[in-house]
Amino acid sequence: MPEILPDFSSSVKLKYVKLGYQYLVNHFLTLLLIPIIAAVTVHLLHLGPDAVISSVKSIHLDLVQILSSIFFITFISTVYFMSKPRPIYLVDYTCYKPPITCRVPFSTFMEHSRLILKDNPKSVEFQMRILERSGLGEETSLPPAIHYIPPKPNMEAARGEAEVVIFSAIDNLFAKTGLKPKDIDILIVNCSLFSPTPSLSAMVVNKYKLRSNIKSYNLSGMGCSAGIIAIDLARDLLQVLPNSNAVVVSTEIITPNYYQGKERAMLLPNCLFRMGSAALLLSNKRRERSRAKYKLVHVVRTHKGSDDRAYKCVYEQEDHQGLVGINLSKDLMVIAAEALKSNITTMGPLVLPASEQLLFLLTLIGRKIFNPKWKPYIPDFKLAFEHFCIHAGGRAVIDELQKNLQLSAEHVEASRMTLHRFGNTSSSSLWYELSYIESKGRMKKGDRVWQIAFGSGFKCNSAVWKCNRNIKTPIAGPWEDCIDRYPVHIPEVVKL
Amino acid sequence: MVLSNEESPIYDIKISSVGPGHISGQDAAQELTGMDLAMKLHYIRTVYYFPAQAFEGLTIIDIKETIFNWLDHAYIPCGRFRKSDSGRPYIKCNDCGVRLIEARCNMGLREWLEPRDHDDDDAKHKLLVSSQVLGPDLFYSPPVLMQLTKFKCGGMAVGLSWAHVLGDAFTAASFINLWGQATRKQYPAQPLRMAHYNNEAQNSKSPIREPLSVKRVGPVGDHWAMKNETNMETYSFYASWAELTRLQSSICGDKDKENQQIPPFESLCTIVWQCVAKIKRDSDVKMVTICKKDSGNSFEGVITNKAQRVKVVKTDVPVVELSPIELGLLIMNQAVDETKIIEEVMDSDNELPDFLVYGTNLTFVDLHDAPIYDLNIRGHEPVYVHCGINNVGDEGVVLVFPSREDHCDGVRVSVTLPENYISDVKSMLKKEWSLCSC
Numbered sequence: 001m002p003e004i005l006p007d008f009s010s011s012v013k014l015k016y017v018k019l020g021y022q023y024l025v026n027h028f029l030t031l032l033l034i035p036i037i038a039a040v041t042v043h044l045l046h047l048g049p050d051a052v053i054s055s056v057k058s059i060h061l062d063l064v065q066i067l068s069s070i071f072f073i074t075f076i077s078t079v080y081f082m083s084k085p086r087p088i089y090l091v092d093y094t095c096y097k098p099p100i101t102c103r104v105p106f107s108t109f110m111e112h113s114r115l116i117l118k119d120n121p122k123s124v125e126f127q128m129r130i131l132e133r134s135g136l137g138e139e140t141s142l143p144p145a146i147h148y149i150p151p152k153p154n155m156e157a158a159r160g161e162a163e164v165v166i167f168s169a170i171d172n173l174f175a176k177t178g179l180k181p182k183d184i185d186i187l188i189v190n191c192s193l194f195s196p197t198p199s200l201s202a203m204v205v206n207k208y209k210l211r212s213n214i215k216s217y218n219l220s221g222m223g224c225s226a227g228i229i230a231i232d233l234a235r236d237l238l239q240v241l242p243n244s245n246a247v248v249v250s251t252e253i254i255t256p257n258y259y260q261g262k263e264r265a266m267l268l269p270n271c272l273f274r275m276g277s278a279a280l281l282l283s284n285k286r287r288e289r290s291r292a293k294y295k296l297v298h299v300v301r302t303h304k305g306s307d308d309r310a311y312k313c314v315y316e317q318e319d320h321q322g323l324v325g326i327n328l329s330k331d332l333m334v335i336a337a338e339a340l341k342s343n344i345t346t347m348g349p350l351v352l353p354a355s356e357q358l359l360f361l362l363t364l365i366g367r368k369i370f371n372p373k374w375k376p377y378i379p380d381f382k383l384a385f386e387h388f389c390i391h392a393g394g395r396a397v398i399d400e401l402q403k404n405l406q407l408s409a410e411h412v413e414a415s416r417m418t419l420h421r422f423g424n425t426s427s428s429s430l431w432y433e434l435s436y437i438e439s440k441g442r443m444k445k446g447d448r449v450w451q452i453a454f455g456s457g458f459k460c461n462s463a464v465w466k467c468n469r470n471i472k473t474p475i476a477g478p479w480e481d482c483i484d485r486y487p488v489h490i491p492e493v494v495k496l
Numbered sequence: 497m498v499l500s501n502e503e504s505p506i507y508d509i510k511i512s513s514v515g516p517g518h519i520s521g522q523d524a525a526q527e528l529t530g531m532d533l534a535m536k537l538h539y540i541r542t543v544y545y546f547p548a549q550a551f552e553g554l555t556i557i558d559i560k561e562t563i564f565n566w567l568d569h570a571y572i573p574c575g576r577f578r579k580s581d582s583g584r585p586y587i588k589c590n591d592c593g594v595r596l597i598e599a600r601c602n603m604g605l606r607e608w609l610e611p612r613d614h615d616d617d618d619a620k621h622k623l624l625v626s627s628q629v630l631g632p633d634l635f636y637s638p639p640v641l642m643q644l645t646k647f648k649c650g651g652m653a654v655g656l657s658w659a660h661v662l663g664d665a666f667t668a669a670s671f672i673n674l675w676g677q678a679t680r681k682q683y684p685a686q687p688l689r690m691a692h693y694n695n696e697a698q699n700s701k702s703p704i705r706e707p708l709s710v711k712r713v714g715p716v717g718d719h720w721a722m723k724n725e726t727n728m729e730t731y732s733f734y735a736s737w738a739e740l741t742r743l744q745s746s747i748c749g750d751k752d753k754e755n756q757q758i759p760p761f762e763s764l765c766t767i768v769w770q771c772v773a774k775i776k777r778d779s780d781v782k783m784v785t786i787c788k789k790d791s792g793n794s795f796e797g798v799i800t801n802k803a804q805r806v807k808v809v810k811t812d813v814p815v816v817e818l819s820p821i822e823l824g825l826l827i828m829n830q831a832v833d834e835t836k837i838i839e840e841v842m843d844s845d846n847e848l849p850d851f852l853v854y855g856t857n858l859t860f861v862d863l864h865d866a867p868i869y870d871l872n873i874r875g876h877e878p879v880y881v882h883c884g885i886n887n888v889g890d891e892g893v894v895l896v897f898p899s900r901e902d903h904c905d906g907v908r909v910s911v912t913l914p915e916n917y918i919s920d921v922k923s924m925l926k927k928e929w930s931l932c933s934c
Contacts, residue, residue, distance in 0.1 A: 100517030100564045101557055107576065107592035108513050111636045138519050138591065144557060147512040496590075496635075 022383070025355035086242070086284040088235050089292030090465065093280040094172035095432050096165050096251075097478040098141035102275060105138045106131065109271075110496055116150050116260075123262040130271045132493045135395035135416065139482075140274040140423035145255045158194055158255040159203075161275070165251055166200065167207060169279035176476070177281050179245065181208040186237050186246035187216040190230045190427055192456075193316075194253035195220035204249065215241075223314065223455025224391055226250070227427035228463050231282070232299045238284040245285070251277030252426035259325030266325030272394050276425025276432065294465040297448070298350050302343040302460045310335045314456035326456075333400050339460035340404060340452070344381070347462055351384040351448075381405055385464075386447040388412065389433040391454055392419035401452065417486045422478070427453065432478060439483040441473040505608075506623050506645060508600040513593040513638070517564035520571035520687065521589025525578075527693040528586055528661065530842030531801040531835070534710065534851045536585075536720050538660035540668050541625045541884045542868065545605060548650030550876035556598060559644065566678035567593070569687045570671055572799060573640045573662055577630070584848060585634075587690075597626060597643040597655075605651030609880055618730040618910065621882045625655025629887065631719035640671075651879075654871075661720070663690075663799035665883065665897075666789055669867045671799060676872040684797065691800035707834040707841060709785040709808040709857065711889065714850035721887050722852055726914040728892070730884065731922050733931045734899055735764075736906035743767065743929065747820040758824040761788075761896055764909055765860045766824040767929055768894050768921075772858060772913070773815035775920045781891075783810045785859040786831055806838060806853065807831035855889025855912075863897040864907050888912060 024031065044052055110131055117124045145157035166189070173179065187210065189201040199218035204210070215237060219226050227250035234246040254275055259266050283292070304310035313329040329335075349357060356379040363377035381388075388411045390401050398419065402412045414433040418425075422432050430451045437443050447467040454460055474480065551559065567574055575589040601608065601624075611617060626641035639662055643655035658668040674684060713722055735743070740760040747763050758766065765786065773781045786807045795803045809831045815823065841849070854861070868881045883897040892913040899908035909931075913921060925931045 099561070101561050103515070103517055103564070105515060105519075105591040105593070107590040108515060111576075111592055112513065114633070114636055149511045149513075152510065 022353065022355040025358055026353045028354065086239055087289070088238055088296040089283050089285075089288050089468065090294040090296065091281040091283050091288050091292045092173070092177045093278055093293075093431055093434075094169050094176055095428065095435055095478045096169045096172075096275075096277040098275050102141035102143060102147075103139060104142045104147070106136070106494065107496060109142075112147075112149050113270075117262055120262040123264060123267060126264045127267050127271060128496070130268060132496065133395065134271055135398075135419050135490050136272070136274075136423050137420040137488070137490075139421060141276075143253075143255045143275055146258050150260065151258050153255045153258055155196070155256070158253055159196065161255045162191070162194060162196075162200055162203065162251070162253050163207075165253070165275060165277040166204060166249055166279075169249065169251075169277045170204065170208070170247070173247070173279040173281060179247075179281055181210055183245055184208075184210055184214060184247050185241060185244040186234060187214055187249075188219065188230045188234055188246065189217070189249045189251075190219040190222065190226040191251050191253055192221055192223050192226055192426065193257045194255075200249075223457055223459065224252075224393060224424075224426045224429075225453035225455030225457075225459045225461040227278070227430060228299060228451065228453050228461035229301065229459075230427075231280075231296070231463055232301060232461075234282050235296060235299060238282065241284075243285050244283070246282040248280045248282060249277065250280075250427040250431070252428070257326075259323065261319045261321050261323035261325060263319045263325065263327075265327050265329070266319060268328050269326050272424040274423030274425055276422055276428045278428035278431035280431070289468075292468050293471060294449070295468050296463065297466050298347070298462075298464040300343055300347045300350070300462050302339055302346065304335065304339050304342065304458045304460070307458075310339070310458035313458055316456075333396055335458050336397060336454050336460070337400060337404060339454065339458055340401065343452070343460040343462055344379075344405075347450075347464075348379055351450075351464060352379050352381070353383055356380055356383060378404075378406060381450070382407065382411070384448065385450045387414070387434075387437050387442070387449040389430045389437075389449060389451040390415040391452060392416075392422075392424055392429040392433065393454055394424060395419065397454065413487050416490060417488070420488060420490055421482065421486070427455075435475070435477045436479055436483070436486070438471050438475050439473060439477060439479040440486075443467055443471045445470045504623065505602050506599050507602065508598075510598045512596050512598075514560055514563045514567065514596045514642075515574045515591045515593025516567040516571045517561075518568055519591065520568050521575055521591045524589045525580075526572055526575065526587040526589055526690050528584075529691060529693045529800070529802060530839040531804075532661050532663075533585065533848065534838050534842050535664075535801050535853055536630075536659070536661040537713070537716065537722050537850065537852055537887055538854050539629060539886045540656075540658045540660055540665050541622070541627075541886050542656045542658070542665075542668065542672075543621045543624045543882045544654040544656070544672075544868070544871055544878040545609065545880045545882075546652045546654065546873055546876060546878055547605070548652075550873040551646075551652045552650065556644075560596070562679045563594075563596070563642075563675065565683070566675045569678075569684050570674055572688060572690055573658075573671065575639075576636065577634050577639070582846075587639075592638070594640040594642055595626070595628075595638040597641065599624075599643060599645040601645050601647045601653075603647060604649040605647045605653075605879070606649070608647065618732050618882070618884075621884065624653045625884075626657045627886065628657065629719070629721040630659055630661075631721070632717070634718035634720070659720075660801070660885075664789070664801050664804040665861070665863050665885075666803060666866050667795070667799040667801075669870070670796075673867060673870050673872075676870070679874045680872070686797055688797060688799050691795070691798055691802045705837070707806075707808075707837045708783060708810070709806050709834045710838055710851040710853050711856040712849050713852045716850045722889070724888075724914075725890050726916070728888070728890075728912050729915040729918045730910055730912045731918050732882075732908050732910040733925065734901050734906060734908050735931060736901075736904045738904075739906065739931075740764075747824055749821065758821070758828060760907070761860075761862045761864055762824055762827050764896055764907075765827050765894070766820050767925070767931075768860070768909070768911060769827075769858065770815060770818075770820060770823060771921050771924045771928070772892070772917070775917050775924065777816075780814050780816070781858055782812070782815065783808060783857045784827075785809075785853070785857045786827065786862070787854075787859065788862040789865070804835070805833055806835050807833050808857070852889045854885055854893045855891050858891045859888070859893045861885065861893060861895050863895060866897060868898060869900065882908070882910075884910060885912075890914060892917075 113127045143161040201216040201218040230248045315327045367374045398415045414436040418432045449465045451463045575587040578588045630637045639659040641657040645653040744763045790803045895910040
């Protein structure tokens with residue numbers, strides 16, 4: 001007993017010291033101002049009311065000086081308010097829920113893989129091992145063309161999937177927000193691997209008969225982090241166009257991208273990528289302020305493409321048989337960690353409280369000047385954010401980020417459960433995760449959310465949102481019928 | 497329609513899997529009874545023919561949706577086999593699904609069903625149902641396969657391949673009848689379950705004797721099928737109820753007499769047994785197996801092999817010397833029920849023998865009251881249903897199942913024998929009993 005108590009008491013002491021330090025630094029200005037104001041008030045009181053009034057009367061101001069002061073103050077405040085960026089609101093968003101006809105249980109996927117690759121037992125073994133450890137559940141979905149043995153992808157099926165997935169999400173968005181098609185000013189669709197002509201955004205314009213002066217964009221080839229790139233683009237456009245609505249659709253079309261060969265490094269995406277999409281309504285209209293769910297605070301984009309290793313780490317290419325697939329290099333995790341470090345180096349000063357920044361600065365100075373062997377201080381991002389949405393790229397990605405950012409299991413729960421229920425839905429996975437947090441009733445007004453996405457290039461993009469209003473459960477969304485079953489325990493290895 | 501030399505009339509084949517639409521089986525382990533494992537080498541293959549209106553306007557996704565919804569309530573056949581530590585197979589209900597084969601036929605439905613005077617006419621039905629067996633990759637083999645073949649006119653053939661280890665033909669019929677209900681948005685209150693395996697019998701006394709109705713074969717290992725020594729062929733003929741009454745009276749003689757009446761199924765057994773015995777002069781057919789449904793217990797909502805009674809009939813006198821009525825009475829009264837003995841042998845032997853049941857002796861299977869015409873797709877009944885039991889022993893199998901031909905109810909009798917006996921049996925049945933396939 002005596003051995004445990006000192007540890008306990010010392011860790012409690014440390015905790016209080018930390019809290020005290022944080023409070024001191026974060027509220028430094030307030031703590032500085034209060035004594036000054038107190039001192040001034042005491043002095044004034046000491047002087048007495050008559051002395052105060054007479055000293056005020058003695059300040060002779062003529063009309064010109066008064067007018068100039070007022071003009072000056074008005075001028076400064078106008079400049080300030082005009083140059084402030086327009087607030088961008090996320091009014092609402094919807095996620096696509098695939099129908100039951102697309103369900104692919106674990107066992108079915110394994111069995112099909114065995115049958116398709118039956119001439120390559122080593123590749124079958126590899127794929128089985130990946131699947132056992134993938135963290136996917138029994139309800140992920142693949143498009144109808146991929147259910148066949150062997151899969152039958154063609155352009156018609158790919159367009160079919162795109163139509164179903166995108167139009168369902170947009171229909172739901174219209175229903176949820178009351179948005180009319182003619183009110184859409186900006187349309188951005190991002191889908192990395194399927195880029196037909198006419199583009200997917202043209203397909204949306206055609207389906208919903210959108211206005212002829214719509215500003216439409218189609219982002220392709222930009223990987224799983226393209227969702228945040230689309231939001232960044234929408235934000236920039238909404239700064240320029242006053243009083244506008246922007247619809248962003250993030251998706252990945254699985255049908256044409258199923259790898260049909262036997263190279264092991266290229267089989268991995270087959271195991272993880274699943275159907276999904278999300279549609280968001282962003283607006284800078286003042287009247288949306290009351291009903292918007294979130295406000296966009298920061299977007300930070302980091303591109304490591306200048307490094308050859310990072311550039312080639314997610315690479316689409318043909319294998320020896322001429323079959324196209326995505327080659328994932330072995331140092332993917334290392335590169336992801338480096339990209340993340342770059343991103344948080346930029347993000348840190350924007351969001352971290354002053355206490356963490358000061359500590360980081362002091363440790364940095366200390367390492368540079370005194371002793372390089374000091375451990376680098378990893379700022380505690382849990383102080384800056386209440387919720388984390390880590391792109392559900394795979395179990396390894398979530399594990400890596402949990403370790404690097406020192407997050408608890410509850411912080412990464414949304415990511416893990418999204419990977420389990422929906423698989424890796426690419427750029428839309430961040431929205432399934434956000435929907436999970438809302439469905440669990442954990443989102444309150446003022447909560448800050450950090451969305452981190454990785455993608456080919458190699459890019460690490462993040463977005464910070466602040467919750468604008470309390471969000472009450474139950475909410476209609478992709479988790480509606482299964483949220484009560486979650487969280488589930490995901491075993492290290494699933495026995496088939 | 498000559499099948500062997502020309503191109504197959506079936507084309508555009510696509511294979512996929514369809515399972516429960518929602519998490520259903522939850523990886524539960526479903527144990528198999530001794531009788532289930534005794535039947536594991538046989539497969540029931542039924543083809544249902546539907547008119548164009550049954551599936552009109554439905555895309556393949558619409559049809560698959562009805563199947564996904566159906567299998568939520570019938571998830572046990574969607575599982576896969578695993579082996580427990582003792583080596584005993586069981587089913588893991590992992591929602592893997594049934595294999596679905598889509599195909600097209602370049603003929604119209606009516607043209608296809610037109611009977612041709614060809615010895616192997618029944619082989620055409622085999623093109624519309626999968627002949628896949630369980631194994632050698634047992635853990636990844638589907639016990640149930642469905643084939644949907646679309647005819648040129650829009651008609652559809654639904655071919656169900658059902659592993660006998662799951663249950664008997666009555667069970668298979670009630671399994672797929674649930675699909676019909678699903679197309680009309682009706683679902684059962686409880687999902688299908690399997691009969692409980694009572695493994696107290698593990699420690700019971702060893703059985704009295706070795707059963708005569710089954711033969712030990714193998715070991716087959718994980719490949720649950722047997723190869724026949726000779727090529728088997730199938731020939732079938734139709735008999736309306738009126739025809740059956742005529743056969744009954746010609747066997748039994750006058751109704752006025754005190755003789756016991758022989759029911760239609762047993763009459764057919766008598767007739768075919770005698771024909772086969774006469775043809776196979778050298779190797780007299782002294783023993784037959786009769787499989788009938790247990791009329792006592794109800795197995796509603798259960799998929800099982802427990803409802804089938806396996807009986808053996810033995811004669812010491814050569815069959816050719818017996819009159820039809822004597823043979824008929826022998827079948828009625830001297831049949832020995834070996835079901836319990838078979839179960840005891842399966843349960844007591846730790847090695848789990850591989851048994852061949854159908855075809856060990858000339859086997860007669862009574863399905864005349866199987867609910868095969870109860871498969872109702874969106875209000876439409878099948879125009880014709882053809883049953884078959886595949887992977888049977890060399891002694892042959894005679895299957896009696898209900899049939900509706902020329903607007904008349906009756907039965908179709910399907911005779912599977914080694915190919916050198918088939919044409920002789922066919923001509924003898926026609927000559928002596930006026931039974932033909934037309």
